[in-house]
Amino acid sequence: MTDISIDQAPKSVDSIQSNYMAQVQRRRLYGGLTLLIFAVLMVSGFNIADDRNAGGFWDGLHQIGDYPADVLSEAWEKRADLPGLIAQYFPALIETINIAAVSTLIGAIGGLFLSLAGTRGLAKWPRLIPLFRRISDMMRAVPEIVIALMLIFVLGGGPVPAMIAIAIHTAGALGKMFSEVAENADLKPVEGLASTGATWAQRMLLGVLPQVAPNYLSYTLLRFEINIRASAILGFVGAGGLGYELRNAMAWGPGRFDEAAAIFVLLFGTIVFFDQVSSRYRNRLTEGERQ
């Protein structure tokens, strides 16, 4: 008996060890293969992109600095004009920020409705939950530029197409994030309110919103940051604001680089400013919740 067990023990340790080594090796093999596939994908993807680009990567690499250098040197020569130009483009900046702010506001209201209508336990019409979720998915999937270009065709250029396009996308994106938060909300206050005969709107306003407000606000601020960038980009395709001015200044080329530089400075400053402000408030909102 003891003989056998003594005999058996090293064998099983051996087999465990060899099993373990085999497993480690297989894991390494799989890991290595995944890495290899990934590397092949990256390299071949890069080569395809390089082939289909108008200029090559290696030819262009040493030219990266040329354009910024041209802009900067011209802007430096005309540095006396810069404050005046910044003042001149300030209204365009206000327009860009307004587009972002209004679309965030409208999008957040839409997202709030979509999230409440698409969350189990909270929805007013439980049968329509999948419908509202699909609507929110669709709104999220359409890139802003698609709606903006169509609306520019119908409504003409200006801030309104950009505003509607960003608002639609924001409503879809926030609808999803909001409903993830709302799913974790405590339903007891809602039940309590229901027992007093509160309507659906009252239950949501007094029972759910106070629970989710910090997270909702935090997500909305994050969206506002993203939307400032989006509204600048949409301006570039004709939707007004700073992006539109940038395209015009760039179309002029050399000689108007001081204007381009002024717009670069404004855009950069705005994005950094709102990033910092919103990240500070978001930290406060989420940390306040933790306590």
Added chain:
Amino acid sequence: MTATDLSLTKNQTDALFKRKRLIGFTIPAAIFAYLTYIFFAFDLPGLAQRANMENALTLASDSWSHKVHVTRDNRSGEITYAVEGERKGRYPEGQRPDWVSGDEIVTINLGSDHLVRYLPGNRTEIEIPGFPLIEVQAEGRSLTSNLPLDLPDWISASNRRIGITTPEGRITLTGARTEVFNYFPGWELFWFTLDSPYHGKGLGTILFGPRIDPEVSNISGAISDWWNNAMWRHKDVAWAIGETILMAFLGTMGAAIIALPLAFLAAKRFSPFMLLRAGTRRIFDFVRGVDALIWTVVLARAFGPGPLTGALAILITDTGTFGKIFSEALENVDQKQIEGVMSTGAKPLQRYRFGVIPQVVPVLLAQLLYFLESNTRSATIIGAITGGGIGLMLTQAIQTQKDWEEVAYYIVLIVLMVMFMDWFSGWLRGKLIGRKN
């Protein structure tokens, strides 16, 4: 509890309620005031005038239908039949739609008894129920017609140009040419153009029927004709979608590869030098703040338009974003695991590999996959600016302002592409780090 206590409490409660009421009133009032300001700042009252409802109608009707042009060149007398009036949609010599008949007098039947007759000598007769027969003679650059002076609003006429819009189709006459547009639902020539031998053949005929083109088998011939369809350009569209996804993939993954080592430099725990840390963080803030739009503009000057420029713009911007997120994740790692690995005598690099990386990988992967999906959308937009991918095709199709069914097609494809990437990144996340619940 005494009466004074009670009244104090009541006063406090009253004050609280007052404040709440005030807030409850102020926030909606502030939102309302802001929206009123926007209403005038964005000139919404003037928008109604600038809005072009005719454009909206064309957009709505053209996106799901197509028109066939029957054009008579009044100089040569030649009549051409073409889908959407495009050269590549032209009917081959000797073929024409079956709603056109006659040789000397060509009769076009638009349906519901709306008839247009092309008569010799550049004469045209238009028969519309409930309206007297319209006769138009084209001579040189001018037109003479029997139209009365007061016209219904669906006819516009001058001695140079006559336009008639009916529910069945549109007719335009000028001195140089007479043109009839007949509308049909559906996307015509989506599978095969008119010059393809497979046009108008059913799926069964192509799959199981006799060989249509003696040179190649039906299936490979049909697939190649569909793939090289000049009207819908399926090949170019597929390439464009591939380019857009490629931009997103290269940009996201490249950014992650660059950002990961840099994030160690920016994290307080792993980077002993304050200056280095602050410098790395400022670099992250800078590349993030410059924004993809400006990077695209700058990079397009160096590399020219194309997918590589878009990929690099995404890569540079996201290096900043990832750097920030990753370094925050690295600050939050648990020290105990690192100590455990250290106690086995691991060197610094091994400590990072086995103590830190396993802790941050789930966070990193989740962010990475989320950005992959979101960057597909960004790549569409950047493509429209820098000239690559499906974004460019969409902008071009919208700018030509006539192929709205192609615009609709691209939009459907873009939405499907984004939804696919959304699903794919969610699926991959589930596979790699497990579902949340």
